[in-house]
Amino acid sequence: xxxxxxxxxxxxxxxxxxxxxxxxxxxxxxxxxxxxxxxxxxxxxxxxxxxxxxxxxxxxxxxxxxxxxxxxxxxxxxxxxxxxxxxxxxxxxxxxxxxxxxxxxxxxxxxxxxxxxxxxxxxxxxxxxxxxxxxxxxxxxxxxxxxxxxxxxxxxxxxxxxxxxxxxxxxxxxxxxxxxxxxxxxxxxxxxxxxxxxxxxxxxxxxxxxxxxxxxxxxxxxxxxxxxxxxxxxxxxxxxxxxxxxxxxxxxxxxxxxxxxxxxxxxxxxxxxxxxxxxxxxxxxxxxxxxxxxxxxxxxxxxxxxxxxxxxxxxxxxxxxxxxxxxxxxxxxxxxxxxxxx
Amino acid sequence: xxxxxxxxxxxxxxxxxxxxxxxxxxxxxxxxxxxxxxxxxxxxxxxxxxxxxxxxxxxxxxxxxxxxxxxxxxxxxxxxxxxxxxxxxxxxxxxxxxxxxxxxxxxxxxxxxxxxxxxxxxxxxxxxxxxxxxxxxxxxxxxxxxxxxxxxxxxxxxxxxxxxxxxxxxxxxxxxxxxxxxxxxxxxxxxxxxxxxxxxxxxxxxxxxxxxxxxxxxxxxxxxxxxxxxxxxxxxxxxxxxxxxxxxxxxxxxxxxxxxxxxxxxxxxxxxxxxxxxxxxxxxxxxxxxxxxxxxxxxxxxxxxxxxxxxxxxxxxxxxxxxxxxxxxxxxxxxxxxxxxxxxxxxxxxxxxxxxxxxxxxxxxxxxxxxxxxxxxxxxxxxxxxxxx
Numbered sequence: 001x002x003x004x005x006x007x008x009x010x011x012x013x014x015x016x017x018x019x020x021x022x023x024x025x026x027x028x029x030x031x032x033x034x035x036x037x038x039x040x041x042x043x044x045x046x047x048x049x050x051x052x053x054x055x056x057x058x059x060x061x062x063x064x065x066x067x068x069x070x071x072x073x074x075x076x077x078x079x080x081x082x083x084x085x086x087x088x089x090x091x092x093x094x095x096x097x098x099x100x101x102x103x104x105x106x107x108x109x110x111x112x113x114x115x116x117x118x119x120x121x122x123x124x125x126x127x128x129x130x131x132x133x134x135x136x137x138x139x140x141x142x143x144x145x146x147x148x149x150x151x152x153x154x155x156x157x158x159x160x161x162x163x164x165x166x167x168x169x170x171x172x173x174x175x176x177x178x179x180x181x182x183x184x185x186x187x188x189x190x191x192x193x194x195x196x197x198x199x200x201x202x203x204x205x206x207x208x209x210x211x212x213x214x215x216x217x218x219x220x221x222x223x224x225x226x227x228x229x230x231x232x233x234x235x236x237x238x239x240x241x242x243x244x245x246x247x248x249x250x251x252x253x254x255x256x257x258x259x260x261x262x263x264x265x266x267x268x269x270x271x272x273x274x275x276x277x278x279x280x281x282x283x284x285x286x287x288x289x290x291x292x293x294x295x296x297x298x299x300x301x302x303x304x305x306x307x308x309x310x311x312x313x314x315x316x317x318x319x320x321x322x323x324x325x326x327x328x329x330x331x332x333x334x335x336x337x338x339x340x341x342x
Numbered sequence: 343x344x345x346x347x348x349x350x351x352x353x354x355x356x357x358x359x360x361x362x363x364x365x366x367x368x369x370x371x372x373x374x375x376x377x378x379x380x381x382x383x384x385x386x387x388x389x390x391x392x393x394x395x396x397x398x399x400x401x402x403x404x405x406x407x408x409x410x411x412x413x414x415x416x417x418x419x420x421x422x423x424x425x426x427x428x429x430x431x432x433x434x435x436x437x438x439x440x441x442x443x444x445x446x447x448x449x450x451x452x453x454x455x456x457x458x459x460x461x462x463x464x465x466x467x468x469x470x471x472x473x474x475x476x477x478x479x480x481x482x483x484x485x486x487x488x489x490x491x492x493x494x495x496x497x498x499x500x501x502x503x504x505x506x507x508x509x510x511x512x513x514x515x516x517x518x519x520x521x522x523x524x525x526x527x528x529x530x531x532x533x534x535x536x537x538x539x540x541x542x543x544x545x546x547x548x549x550x551x552x553x554x555x556x557x558x559x560x561x562x563x564x565x566x567x568x569x570x571x572x573x574x575x576x577x578x579x580x581x582x583x584x585x586x587x588x589x590x591x592x593x594x595x596x597x598x599x600x601x602x603x604x605x606x607x608x609x610x611x612x613x614x615x616x617x618x619x620x621x622x623x624x625x626x627x628x629x630x631x632x633x634x635x636x637x638x639x640x641x642x643x644x645x646x647x648x649x650x651x652x653x654x655x656x657x658x659x660x661x662x663x664x665x666x667x668x669x670x671x672x673x674x675x676x677x678x679x680x681x682x683x684x685x686x687x688x689x690x691x692x693x694x695x696x697x698x699x700x701x702x703x704x705x706x707x708x709x710x711x712x713x714x715x716x717x718x719x720x721x722x723x724x725x726x727x728x729x730x731x
Contacts, residue, residue: 003644236722
């Protein structure tokens with residue numbers, strides 16, 4: 001039993017975090033929103049050249065051959081800066097499914113270009129809507145338990161406006177055909193959906209962490225009655241509760257990533273527990289952050305809204321708290337002894 | 343990261359599981375805070391000690407097995423799952439023990455640790471006073487040096503095991519002119535010293551629980567000072583972080599309660615009781631929270647084993663486990679509906695499911711060892727860095 005990340009895992013996440021701090025600032029995000037863009041191209045290019053987009057791809061195709069465990073700290077960094085790119089869609093879902101497809105089912109050059117980030121993909125696997133579907137090259141879609149890959153030109157997209165303007169969601173109208181069918185291993189589909197839920201949970205933790213840190217800074221500076229508002233116990237207790245929610249969700253998200261990376265028999269329930277707790281933690285963080293900021297946090301011009309909206313969105317997507325409670329509930333009713341001793 | 347248990351960890355777990363199955367008493371004893379129950383629980387401590395299970399994480403020379411922190415956590419899980427008797431010397435083993443290892447002289451370690459592990463000397467905590475609860479530094483029991491002895495005067499209260507314990511670890515004011523944190527000392531007091539009067543205090547359901555202890559010119563040898571004179575606050579903080587964090591509350595207890603809750607739910611389903619989905623969601627929430635506590639503890643244990651230390655974030659642990667314990671029991675009472683208010687002795691009570699008594703016990707968690715309001719202040723000020731004033 002060892003719960004520590006390796007130095008390489010921590011350093012890689014730290015390096016990605018530094019890059020994101022420069023290339024995913026609130027003003028860059030605001031420019032994206034004003035332009036009605038679904039992506040920030042320089043940011044995508046940087047993530048690609050650092051190898052993040054192709055992390056899960058096999059090395060012979062130019063990927064890094066890394067696991068969910070290698071990915072989880074990076075996903076927290078991505079959440080921390082509210083990075084809006086389709087990393088989950090491509091890195092957790094598209095690349096693993098297509099690079100493990102039945103031999104010959106997918107063009108090798110396509111896999112390589114998805115790993116390098118030159119081509120882009122979005123998907124509705126594991127979620128109701130496809131993120132940034134108007135700015136990607138391909139869509140990976142499911143019909144009747146079969147997986148189809150379509151160029152964007154062959155589908156009709158309908159914008160479904162999200163509260164988070166940096167998440168441009170689309171529902172997809174399309175027709176499955178023999179030509180679009182991709183023969184994949186069903187287990188890679190199942191696992192990629194779990195992987196995406198785990199990555200979403202990690203991003204939610206990153207958002208929650210940012211909200212907590214920002215709010216701490218704010219209540220230390222903001223003065224009322226001649227003193228910082230942060231001296232009041234009401235404020236302190238709100239923030240301590242948010243800190244607690246994050247503190248106890250984080251190891252469960254890390255455990256989910258570990259379980260996926262070793263195909264632990266409890267991987268599914270581990271993922272659901274991680275996402276359930278992360279969703280609750282980020283909702284708690286949003287509520288506390290807004291309340292402790294007061295009216296300034298309620299405005300469009302103050303940056304807090306960027307993270308509030310992302311927090312709400314991540315809590316809802318890829319299985320909200322109730323959806324995951326359902327999975328956990330079925331699991332523990334079947335065998336509670338096993339999960340206690342596991 | 344490898345969250346699977348190693349072969350030796352699994353073997354360790356199997357060994358304690360087997361041992362508990364073979365040795366745990368078949369009869370239910372009287373409560374440990376009664377005179378007879380106390381002695382029954384003491385014999386169990388002897389038996390644990392004989393097989394080196396009373397303090398498995400201590401060094402071998404003091405009766406332990408020198409097991410790792412992870413193994414100790416597995417021990418605790420198995421212990422609670424087995425529903426073996428409560429540990430009457432928890433105050434000694436988990437609170438004073440670690441403090442003695444950190445602050446005790448060699449003579450003090452040799453004098454106190456082995457009898458503690460054997461259950462020959464059972465300890466109570468003498469910290470709170472009638473006017474000193476959360477604000478521990480305001481305490482006023484004095485211990486004035488007189489030759490080779492301190493002379494104690496004052497009153498301690500809310501002492502668990504206080505009525506029957508052999509020894510009491512106290513914080514006292516050795517400098518009567520001092521105020522607040524300075525001038526305090528940590529003193530080990532034999533409960534049979536002349537000048538001590540003890541009065542048992544019942545908890546709110548009338549069950550024996552703790553005691554008041556009065557000191558009237560009670561003489562205690564200066565050899566029993568733990569740490570230096572005036573260093574009591576610093577010594578006490580070593581105990582407090584054990585009390586709030588890992589040591590007092592390994593996750594075993596909550597995992598066992600969460601399991602019991604699921605079993606109760608299944609039992610009620612078999613009785614064809616209608617259970618609203620919101621209530622089932624609460625069960626799953628509590629079960630998941632118990633798992634979150636478990637993995638958080640393994641995560642902390644893992645860093646502690648590799649040289650990291652735990653400071654104020656121990657307060658997160660205390661808030662979490664104490665509120666989890668209340669929630670698990672409150673959910674069970676909701677599930678029981680009209681039977682929720684029944685005591686275990688009522689004919690209609692479900693055998694083996696004494697949730698009301700457990701609920702009352704759980705309600706003490708957010709109060710003792712520093713109220714959760716104080717813990718939230720500690721988290722906010724020392725972990726999150728919010729201003730004190």
